[in-house]
Amino acid sequence: DQQVKQNSPSLSVQEGRISILNCDYTNSMFDYFLWYKKYPAEGPTFLISISSIKDKNEDGRFTVFLNKSAKHLSLHIVPSQPGDSAVYFCAASAGTSGSRLTFGEGTQLTVNP
Amino acid sequence: DTGVSQNPRHKITKRGQNVTFRCDPISEHNRLYWYRQTLGQGPEFLTYFQNEAQLEKSRLLSDRFSAERPKGSFSTLEIQRTEQGDSAMYLCASRRDTGELFFGEGSRLTVL
Numbered sequence: 001d002q003q004v005k006q007n008s009p010s011l012s013v014q015e016g017r018i019s020i021l022n023c024d025y026t027n028s029m030f031d032y033f034l035w036y037k038k039y040p041a042e043g044p045t046f047l048i049s050i051s052s053i054k055d056k057n058e059d060g061r062f063t064v065f066l067n068k069s070a071k072h073l074s075l076h077i078v079p080s081q082p083g084d085s086a087v088y089f090c091a092a093s094a095g096t097s098g099s100r101l102t103f104g105e106g107t108q109l110t111v112n113p
Numbered sequence: 114d115t116g117v118s119q120n121p122r123h124k125i126t127k128r129g130q131n132v133t134f135r136c137d138p139i140s141e142h143n144r145l146y147w148y149r150q151t152l153g154q155g156p157e158f159l160t161y162f163q164n165e166a167q168l169e170k171s172r173l174l175s176d177r178f179s180a181e182r183p184k185g186s187f188s189t190l191e192i193q194r195t196e197q198g199d200s201a202m203y204l205c206a207s208r209r210d211t212g213e214l215f216f217g218e219g220s221r222l223t224v225l
Contacts, residue, residue, distance in 0.1 A: 004155075034213055043117070043204055043216035044156065089155050100146065100169065101214060103155030
């Protein structure tokens, strides 16, 4: 069963505009959520995280929003830059101590100059 | 470079052969994870170690797969009698007790 789902396989935006990547989850035990970015032939790189006690976390151009009642989170990138073009994975874990991360399928973001 | 290191980066083998991958985590990280990623999918959890103890194994980890972390530092993932379905990117990650995982660049396996 796919506990973390990213329904959009791809997203294309213009440089300078906002990119919004979405993620849904089904496991109500998840309490820690992360976004990773992956370039071809490299491992995933951590981007930003949010605990379930918060509904928003911001780091520079990246903001993650969590809607626990809807079991939905989103990543906003503003302004988008061509270097942001990569595959973005949403991940979640239940409990913060040693728990595995469950990943979504990923969304390919392309930022056009 | 103090990141997670994986070797080899790419392995091509014939069906039925055994392969072994090595992962050197970030030195102060006591938790080490193995994931597998196939095209168009996100990383799938295989197994995880806390120090030298293997604490969790996914049902994806068939009896042809074995992982070790003998001294709580580096880890190896061995696949015996490889099958074409084993072709994937094998990712290693490490972290402290909490927080984000730090991934290596992966070891790509191609089984002919």
